[in-house]
Amino acid sequence: MGKNITIVDIAKKTGLSLATVSRALNGDDRVREGTKQRVLEAAGELGYQVNNLAKSLNSSTTNMIGMLIPDITTPFYGRIFAECEKQALRRGYVLSFCNSFNQLKLETHFYSHLLAQHACGVIQIGGSLDQLTIPAALQKQIRSTAEKIPVITSVPVPDTQSCCVFVDNEKSMRTLLEYLISLGHRKIALVGGRSNVRSTIEKRRAYGQILKANGIRKEIICEGNYGQEDGYRAVKKLFREPDPPTAIIAITDMCAVGVLKGLNEMQLQCGRDVSVVSFDNTYIAEMLEPGVTSVSTNYEILGEKIIDILVDMIRNEKTEDHLDIPVNFSIRRSCAPAR
Amino acid sequence: MGKNITIVDIAKKTGLSLATVSRALNGDDRVREGTKQRVLEAAGELGYQVNNLAKSLNSSTTNMIGMLIPDITTPFYGRIFAECEKQALRRGYVLSFCNSFNQLKLETHFYSHLLAQHACGVIQIGGSLDQLTIPAALQKQIRSTAEKIPVITSVPVPDTQSCCVFVDNEKSMRTLLEYLISLGHRKIALVGGRSNVRSTIEKRRAYGQILKANGIRKEIICEGNYGQEDGYRAVKKLFREPDPPTAIIAITDMCAVGVLKGLNEMQLQCGRDVSVVSFDNTYIAEMLEPGVTSVSTNYEILGEKIIDILVDMIRNEKTEDHLDIPVNFSIRRSCAPAR
């Protein structure tokens, strides 16, 4: 590993000063075209590589945005990440990313890391943030981080300058329910989801309100988690009891997978005997047989909004206070009129 | 945004010198326990945050490893990434990651970025690397990068110091084929995959050799891509012709999804009329109905090896030259004896 090549070397080689070389390299106007060429040429010959560390240290600013997500192997979060990355690149920023796996320690650690690296902004989606009461340690970390750099969270954090880009769970739930009700369903179960997770709570609240508004008394809620097993277990239970639902709302696409497995085992046909819909509208919903009708926020727009707002904050510009992200609703073959 | 708090501030507050503060902060032995406490306390009170930029600039070393992957939203690459991240964190390194989307420009750009950030190592899996002849621009970039920092690739790059951690496609194919043959199948189709992708070429070569070794003449190869549509299309075509296969090997789990859809439409039952297996063994294979028998390298071990070797290279230690990563074979309900 030979010595690093720096602008000093270029200066020597060209006989110019550091300042001129620096300016030429950064496309400063006030440098003669000829000199600029000389510098660029010398840089190429020497195999010069900028050192962003020095650059950032000097300017005390980077183009790195941190992104904290529970689990990127999940199609839902994976998609959100990919959209954010795309937008960030477009705006000249780089995303530095970390799986939190819902571990508080990893989360707070990542915030410190970002601060140490002088990231120019942070995005956290889900994780411990989703708990009904955000852990004090995380709250504190976010608070102190937000004093230095812009922070965007998927859930509002009290007493903080962080900005919340929220997903409208009420609207999604309304979309699903109105669809099912329009098909004549009145016994509709909501399957999966923990009662200490904010988004689930919001969905359940909307579920209750909308049912009531439509004159439906019966709420069927199956507590669980967000995976395949949870949908499976719920179905098994629901259809062993008398008066089972005619339609099922799965809390995630993965949960719907289990629902379909369960129905299948019980010789019930999805899309004929029982209607199934789900949240998240990832490729999983499309992949199933039959394809499952599913709803989510529009991922492209979500990613765009998140990055737009963050970049606005970074550049100290005005930023939208209200945002209305449209819903992505795909009707597939998993539903039929109630009989 | 108030002024940054640095060790200078701590030095002032404690009346110590910069050097001592620095040492105390880094847990240097040769500093009195009492002073250390004073420093730590002051740091806490001031809300001091290390500046890794300065640190790295000075030591000209970071703990950041770059990882370049085609598309992280894919369960296959997502899993590999997650395993690498886990191992990297365990070893005290941070992964900086970029989706290449198979775009040459993004790839070379990412290499420059990593060099500029003084990453301590790079991992590239797939992408343009998978093309039969690696694009010259990428090859050049890898070559010059590998002169400065360790590089690990999923495919050997000629004339380079980069290290290749390869996946044994032959072994995987053998596992699948021997299983099918042991069930009595002799008309086995290989569905999906482009003929200019190295891993596919390797799989096809193994497919041909193993069939021949078992006295099977007939090779049925359906060119395509790696998605759902490709499996679907292939099945439609295969079963419209006379003498269709009794077993299908899908080039990926996603491809198997399409295969199942196609069979379903043609009233053929997977796991009874036709046997289906696939590569990658991601949760997709498990999710399908019926679950699809699938094979892959062991992801945990792959991630571990990759990071172990890279870290060895970073620390200039000896590194394994040969690595034998075991195969992950899950038998599910998608196969039956040939009739």
Added chain:
DNA sequence: TTGTATGCGTTATCAG
């Protein structure tokens, strides 16, 4: 248009 000198926050070297 170009050059000089200084600082960004740390660590390392050399002296006490």
Added chain:
DNA sequence: CTGATAACGCATACAA
């Protein structure tokens, strides 16, 4: 054990 000072590579205010 502790302190002063010089790097690390770059950008910029100020001077020419």
